[in-house]
Amino acid sequence: MxxxxxxxxxxxxxxxxxxxxxxxxxxxxxxxxxxxxxxxxxxxxxxxxxxxxxxxxxxxxxxTEELTLPGFLHNVHANYHTFVGLAPAFRHLELTEEGLEYVRPEVQMASVFDDGQALCVHTDAERTHASIARISERDADTFRRLQAEARRYVDLMLETFMYGPPVGINDLTKALVTFGLDKRSEFLEAKLRGSTIAQFLDRHFESDAVKAHLAFHAAICGYATDAKGLAIGFPLLVGKIDNWQLCLGGxxxxxxxxxxxxxxxxxxxxxxxxxxxxxxxxxxxxxxxxxxxxxxxxxxxxxxxxxxxxxxxxxxxxxxxxxxxxxxxxELRHPAWSLFSVHLALSEAPHYAAAAFDPDVDRAWVMNLGYSRVGDLIADWKAAREGRLPDPHPNAAVNSLFDTRDAPPGKFTGLLRQIVPAKPQNGSIESWDEVKDEYATRCIETWQRFAPNIQDAVIASAIDTPADIERKLTNMRDGDWMxxxxxxxxxxxxxxxxxxxxxxxxxxxxxxxxxxxxxxxxxxxxxxxxxxxxxxxxxxxxxxxxxx
Amino acid sequence: MAEVFSTAWLAQWAELINSDESLPDHAPPGLWRIYLRIEGDSASPYVPQDESLHLLLHLEDGRCTKLERGAGPPGPRDLDFRFSGPAAVFEQVAAGQRDPVDAGLEGDIKIAGDMGFLLRHAELVKEIVDLYVGRLETDWPKGKPPYGGEAVSAA
CATH class of the missing domain: 3.50.50.60 (FAD/NAD(P)-binding domain)
Structure with missing residues (x-):
């Protein structure tokens, strides 16, 4: 910090x-x-x-910096840690024995929808099932099978795809066929290398809201909903969907x-x-x-x-x-999209209108504000690639709900993050400086739409655009956070x-x-x-x- | 017939590997050292609980040049792959009651090493595993798995 x-x-x-x-x-x-x-x-x-x-x-x-006011600690960039306990470094370097502390919120993630419904992913798989079942019992059962299957082989997949030299996609798909994965797995199959996440979701799920939530989860991990081939990584994402952790103290x-x-x-x-x-x-x-x-x-x-x-x-x-x-x-590939962040100092935590449907949304960490259909996400990806500012559907997180050290007593930090074009109107990345204030206001207004008390809760704000990302971290050309x-x-x-x-x-x-x-x-x-x-x-x- | 994990049983496995004429066609050149750590559990009568069997399998140009019990685990420099898991799982696989790929996918048998190599040489891996499953004539003098539990049929 x-x-x-x-x-x-x-x-x-x-x-x-x-x-x-x-x-x-x-x-x-x-x-x-x-x-x-x-x-x-x-x-x-x-x-x-x-x-x-x-x-x-x-x-x-x-x-981690005091971006808004003294005493409010904001994670400027990396906020969600999903490899805690999975990455070998935690074990080999004894990181938690060095005093590093994480919290894994019980309500990991939630979606609040325009119709007032909501959906939560819990650390408790049965509670997740119950939440999804309120929208679609069939999808709840499908998700339970998907998560159970992905969990069974997540260690092997991590070892194969993450913590070792890279394998070729052709070798991978050939092995899937040789080992008969298509026959023994309901979800993991060689043809995923030609599928988008949207297609995977359409193949297995029926509810727009459930599909939107799962696509939202992949999007925060950097996986575009409409990119051909990324479906092959989707089961791995689901295998750790309940391992989103917050680093205490920032x-x-x-x-x-x-x-x-x-x-x-x-x-x-x-x-x-x-x-x-x-x-x-x-x-x-x-x-x-x-x-x-x-x-x-x-x-x-x-x-x-x-x-x-x-x-x-x-x-x-x-x-x-x-x-x-x-x-x-x-030939080096950088996406045309990046992230727009609004960091907030808040006088109170958000209270969602959708809490009337499911009170757990007020205890959730990572919030999807309004993506109700996969098409909403695809439209945002398309807009971002074309240099247009999407209508905000930011994800929101209030870390102070789980880490009281990151804000003064009784106060809260908030983070809004939106998929945006790296270069608005396909201009220079610096053109963000001209539009950022208005766009930040629109992001906050979206949050207010789902959590009306936010209107009076904002004490201060700080904006981090793709241009700011590049200025601070020159490594991240055009705000390319991946x-x-x-x-x-x-x-x-x-x-x-x-x-x-x-x-x-x-x-x-x-x-x-x-x-x-x-x-x-x-x-x-x-x-x-x-x-x-x-x-x-x-x-x-x-x-x-x-x-x- | 030889008792599971016995010297004679390992010799039989090595002979099966070396009698497979197609293996060298799929095998990469050079020496590949595979270590099987078979961990005693409360179920298996063949490996005492809290003890482990250390099996070393060397493949050179697709031929088995060593398959024996080691006194202890090899050092990290002396192996390329490690397969480890409860004895009862390895025994169920040997008895044809448990699918080895499922056992690996589901994490009951842990695999460590260059996973890219395993994927690139999937056919070789499958052939060796298939030899282990079902084709080894095994004697089970202390009882045959599953040991009171349900077997999961091999594919």
Whole structure:
């Protein structure tokens, strides 16, 4: 969080190498959670690790700031953590033993609809069933079967699709056929690679509201409802639909915990240290040069957790071995849509009109405000891609319902987040500055429509547009919070480019370990963890994290 | 007939693998080391509770070059894949009562290693598993699974 920079180490505090240069076994560019994760594993493996970060604090998207008023802690970017307890890093790096705390709200998610009905997803599957059954008994039964099936193989799917080198989609579908998955699974089948999430939902569910809620859930995970092929990932999403967790004290606590683990094992994080270029000698990465001219030696490896454009285009601009990659920068895929956030300081929690239908909506964490049909979502995706501002259907979250530390006593923080075009009217991303105030008002009005007391509850607000995302986190070009489009032909072994998909680069001992890589952005720890496997192989490190 | 998990039973399995002429066609070149950790549970009479059997299977160019009981688990450098789970589940699979793919999908048998490799060589994996299921002539002197519970038929 802001003001926490004293916890990170500035370069003058670090020991210099023999020739006066800073020197580490491993130099990592970028202190987002993937860079920190890789650093923490390498430090625990006995390597000296230096992480270099442009911003004034570690964490990247894990930033928590008093955006509205003193005492109101807002998660600027990452708010929903869905891999808690699932990502190997939680176990290997003993994160919860470091004091990291999460809460898993009992009412995980809810949809409130224009007709006054509502639907809730609970941590208790039977309560979820009962909630869906009020809208459609058949869909409630179908969802129960889908969730039960997905839960059975979620561990295997995570291991296969997230925490390991990427597999090819053709290998995947061939294996599904070889193992007879089509015959033994009601929901997982090879033809999903040609289906959209909307088609999957139409195939299995009958109620518009239920389908809208499930599509909404996928959308918050970055999965467009109408993108061909993404249905193949949908069962995995459902497998962890009830694992949405809130980091107590703000998302930055996670970054801070990773930092602490790194430092405890001898690593250092250098903040306000912008990297100017990666030093290459005889085709091998040997260090970095900072923008202030200082050089840092990398005795064994350099890993970049920032985007490909910066890594290849700026930091390796003079390197001949990556010329072919630089020429392919235009092939890097970023979505035309992004997220528009309104952070609010509130005098009271929202009371939804739909609580008359289901009182649990007032206890829900992640709210869908008004997507009643899958077509509503598809219309928003279409508008965003065409540069039009959709009629707001923001998702809303009041973290203070579950974490009283994030606001003064009796007060609440609120977050509204809406799918929007990265560049409104297909202009420049900066044109957001002209329309943001009016659009924020429309988002708040939508919330008021479903929770009338919000009208008088807003004490202060702060807006975070796609332009703001890019300004703060240069990694997220055009507000691309997934650092690369979520599309079947930009995932797995195609991400970010086939040449970079295995975390290695044309420069020996230079690795990519950020959200550009498989699987994608979000707080997964996976790009850092997967890069570790490749590095361990190349450096012949003892893989102490395996098989535990 | 040999008792499940016995030396003779493992030798029989190795022989089955090596008598399969199509396996080398599907196998990747090189040595692949597979570790089966069969964990004693309250149900199986063949592996004491709180103890584990450590079976090591080496495949080289599609041929079984080692299939034996180890004294303990191999180090992480000495294996490529690990399959682990309760003895009763492995025994049900060997008896043809439990579908091995379901056991893996449902997490009763945990799989760790390069999952991409398993997917790329799905046919090889399926052939080896099929040899384990049903074709091994097994003696069950202490009783045959399921042990008081319901068996789940193999596909």
């Amino acid at each position: 802001s003001g926490d920079v004293s916890t990170a180490v500035r370069p003058t505090d670090a020991a210099d190498g023999e020739d006066g240069r800073l020197s580490f076994d491993a130099v990592i560019i970028g202190a987002g959670h993937n860079g920190l994760t890789l650093g923490a594993y390498l430090a625990r493996s006995g390597l000296s690790v230096g992480v270099f970060e442009r911003r004034g604090e570690e964490g990247g998207g894990l930033c 998302s930055h606590r996670l970054a801070h915990t990773l930092w602490r683990d790194l430092v405890r094992h001898g690593g250092l994080v250098h903040v306000q240290c912008d990297v100017a270029r990666i030093l290459v000698a005889d085709g091998r990465a040997v260090g970095i040069e900072l923008t202030d001219g200082r050089e840092v030696q990398a005795r064994q490896l350099v890993a970049s957790s920032i985007d490909v454009e910066q890594t290849v285009g700026r930091l390796l601009a003079e390197d001949p071995s990556t010329a072919a990659l630089r020429a392919k920068r235009s 650092v690369g489009e979520i599309a079947l032909d930009n995932l797995l072994d195609k991400r970010p480019l086939p040449e970079l998909a295995n975390y290695r680069t044309p420069v020996e001992r230079l690795y990519m370990c950020g959200s550009t890589q498989h699987p994608h952005g979000f707080i997964t720890f996976a790009p850092g963890y997967n890069a570790l496997q490749v590095i361990a192989q190349d450096l012949d490190l003892e893989p102490w994290w395996r098989w535990v």
